[in-house]
Amino acid sequence: MALEAATFSIPTSSSSSSNEKVSEPQTTSKGAPQCSVTCVYQAKLADMYYIVSVTWCKNLTSHALSITVENPPQENRYTCKIDLKAWQFWGKKGLKSFEIDGTRADIFWDFRQAKFTSATEPCSDYYVALVSNEEVVLLLGDLKKDAFKRARSRPSLDEATLLHKKESVYGKKMFSTRTMVGTDHKEHEIVIENSLSGPGDPEMNIRVDGAVAVRIMNLNWRFRGNETVMVNNVPLQIFWDVHDWLFSGPGSGQGLFIFKPGKLDGESNNSNPDERNCSDGIITEFSHFLYAWKTE
Structure with a gap:
């Protein structure tokens, strides 16, 4: 069974002038593909916990950051959208x-000196800070001192928790990402390489920090599966489903990869890595979902 690409939207509160929507990219014959990364956090504002979703989207014509703060039980939401186009320096x-549920919050950002690569997120020299009650409850970027100084706030004693990450990328034979392993919040580089055409059987390699962690031969028969690898003495579950790469036309389906620190209960083998089944029995909260779209 091929897995469908997830879509999501981020509506604004009623006080906003217009609705903002951010969707994971769909491959079509028209328009440029859009890469996106969404990180979902739990953060404490005042005395309540909220879900904060941070989405970076990029294609050939646009580059934007959307932040939504919501209280799911009460369905109250607020969304801030920041345009990162290079020619709009004044908005950097x-x-x-x-205000949400009677709580005031502020979002500060500074991208004036930000360094960008081909990825959707900046690599350095920027900050984005979510502030409530003179506490920085969520801080992105490496200019932490600048953020605290500008916001005139202290770090929150209740650090925001990263719940999961969803990412959509495009490529031909290679896809790369970074995922969190362990409790030190350090990210590790993951590179997926595939060879689907040629005289031999299709195969796929998954490298972690430059070393081959998973090698799948006879991919026609092992297009779904999972393995556990050790990264700095921490077990990392890797799930894959690349059915559409092999049995659908180019651009008509994505490969799904899930990276999840921890072990399966009883080390059971789950050969169907969809989001619902993969979350059952794994001793951890964080999950990283990577949707890899092959291009011609």
């Missing part, structure tokens, strides 16, 4: 304030 530094 800003502040937006909002």
Whole structure:
């Protein structure tokens, strides 16, 4: 069974002037593909916990960051969208304030000196800070001192928790990402290489920090599966489903990869790595979902 690409939207509160929507990319014959990364956090504002979703989207014509703060039980939401286009320097530094459930919060950002690569997220020299009650409850980027100084706030004693990450990327034979392993919040580089055409059987390699961690031969028969690898003495579950790469036309389906620190209960083998089944029995909260779209 091929897995469908997930879609999601981020509606604004009623006080916003227009609705903002951010969707994971769909491969079509028209328009440029859109890469996206969404990180979902749990953060404490005042005395309540909220879900904070941070989405970076990029294609040939646009580059944007959307942040939504929501209280799911009460369905109250606020969304801030930041345009990261290079020619809009005046908008690279800003502040937006909002109120949710009677709690005031501020979002500070500074991308004036940000360094970008081909990835959707900046690699250095920027910050994005979510502030409530003079505490920085969520901080992105490496300019931490600048963020604290500008916001005139201290770090929160309740650090935001990263719950899961969803990412959509495009490529031909190679896909790369970074995922968190362990409790030190350090990210590790993962590279997926595939060879689907040629005289031999299709195969796929998954490298972690440059070393081959998983090698799948006879991919026609092992297009779904999972393995556990050790990364700095921490077990990492890797699930894959590349059915559509092999049995659908180019651009008509994605490969799904899930990276999840921890072990399966009883080390059971789950050969169907969909989001619902993969979350059963794994001793951890964080999951990284990578949707890899092959291009011609």
